[in-house]
Amino acid sequence: MASQQKFEGWVGLDKDSAEGKLVWQAYDPKTFEETDIDIEISHCGICGSDLHALRSGWGPTDYPIVVGHEIVGKAIRVGKNVDKKISVGDRVGVGAQSGSCLRNSCRECTHDYEQYCQNGQTTTYGGKWPSGEKAQGGYAKFWRGNGHFVFNIPEGLASEDAAPMLCGGVTTYSPLKMGGCGPGKRVGIIGIGGLGHFGLLWAKALGADKLVAISRGTSKKEDAKKLGADDFIATQEEGWETKNASSLDLIVSTVSGANIPIMKYLQLLDVGGRFIQVGAPEDPFPQFHPFALIAKRVSVEGSAIGSPKEIEEMLQLAADKKIKPWIQEMPMKDANKAIVQFEEGKPRYRYVLKN
Template identity: 60%
Template sequence: MTSSDNFEGWLGLDKDSVKGQMKWGKFQPKKWTENEVDIEISHCGICGSDLHTLSSGWGPTPYPCVVGHEIVGKAVRVGSNVKHVKVGDRVGVGAQALSCLQSSCAACSNDLENYCGSDDKCNTYGSSYPNDEGMSYGGYADHNRTNGHFVFKIPDGLASADAAPMLCGGITVYSPLKNNGCGPGKTVGIVGVGGLGHFGILFARALGADKVVGISRKRSKEKEVLDLGADQYIATDDDQDWIAKNTRTLDLIISTVSSENMPITGYLQLLKVYGTLIQVGAPDNGSLPAINAFTLFTSGVKIGGSGVGSPKEISEMLELAAEKKIKPWVQQRPLSEANDAIVDLKNGKARFRYVLVNEKHVR
């Protein structure tokens, strides 16, 4: 059992924490209720969201903040209202820690908790819980406390280091792929082959897409992308006439890029008639490039967005990953090196996901 006042982790204290200046220290988790699960953390993936939050890039961060929302470990305390998890289970937590869970909520009552519009919705870190229950703190830590509805058992067929980054990075692309028809007969493009995009290729293939196309800026990534399972690679900076050569060839594009300067009109021209582009990458200020309306009209294409995934989708994704033996490209780093790891991620050194390993909890 964990103590309510005995949690420790890497604290971001101000905007400079993203420069590798987090400090190890104690923090007070949310108030315990019988709906909670306490997790002894063994692994935590590093997500680009962690960097945006540490730097206050998506808005003011409530410092001190412990980031990390790709958490795997052992359940060490389970509230009496939680029925699907027991003490000793290997479990995980993704980017969401709470929604209103009310039958009157159109989102929560339809297994779409990730789109709950209530003030009760909380992220795994950096959110204030309702009823003065405290703040949410993430996984760069020894322990985590989260509402059991958002805690998932990890299938036996998945290694903890592989499962952790699926809980945000994986589900962020799995959800829009599944919900926009990825499967047999479809040709799918993945824009931005990094931490998110490499999952896009893996899951598009696992869902049975006929053809998967990786799209990135530089030709230097081609071998990695093909090794992941893509059938084709487009380098938008290095390939002359990349738009003309690939016009109307894709049914669905998932864009993981978070740049205000991405050639989004060019991407839209790659779509077949009535094709769809789903944006999942989020620039710091939320701004996307301007879109030429005639690009939408001439092919009847659609553009939309997607935000993480629901608990039902996460469980479904984990089972598919175990069944298909999906193996993400991860590099494991000791939790003690968290500051170095976030700097390396910011500098583009990850291939493709860093996972922090809390060595004292790995047996």
């Protein structure tokens, strides 16, 4: 039962855990509060963030840590003060964020921008709850956290498909909506991986007039076409930025390498175009010249995950449009094998662990 004092899951004890050295053991969940929900986990997606955290890639990680923030399962305990219509037995999910200040005085929290709350946030793992207790994630049997960030999974959407949408999916859905993706828009998605494949699926579902997949080589060209791309740009080919200059209105970049050719990417934008970065590298981007922005009034922006409102909207769109991400299920017991293969770039295009 999730009401037990200890939970069990795959625990990272140090940087070596990123090399497939997670240890299955007991750990302390947060103390249950009446705003919390306990979830019996059925599925948890593997996200690139998990590897960054396990190896302390974005800064020192507070070990021990249980990663995983694409969680789907059954609500088995619902606090009486949960602010959503969730009942025991409901199929629910939680993504990368599990807490924000939720104050009536907070501009972000009262305008559906909880993911940008400046008064304190709790990430689903690797962070701290206001009590000071550690937040632990979904490579486990159970999860406990704030019900405001837990979502009903719509009927018709499989649990294994919903799980990777809760971080990877909304990370691309949010900037596409922010950028006005839809009829009349020419959209480019940089990187055909776990995030990028979602970007193509969403852009197609939102009705983009033209959808272009952008990758270094052509090995994923056929996949991109199957995911909805109308055209394909391979950046290993000479002169790609000149040939395709001023051809896009919106670019969403999912790549996390530090040495991306951002000046060339900006050439692809038409007047008033927007470049939105969602991939999070461990090192800084190269500098770019302000004239790249001035000459065509283009903007460079960033976007982080998505708000609860956007997640609910995205899940319903996926159910309505019967959107099917490209996933590979693996047993939760094989989590170590899965993260090693993930790091080697083997998934096409998301791994989902199943209890």
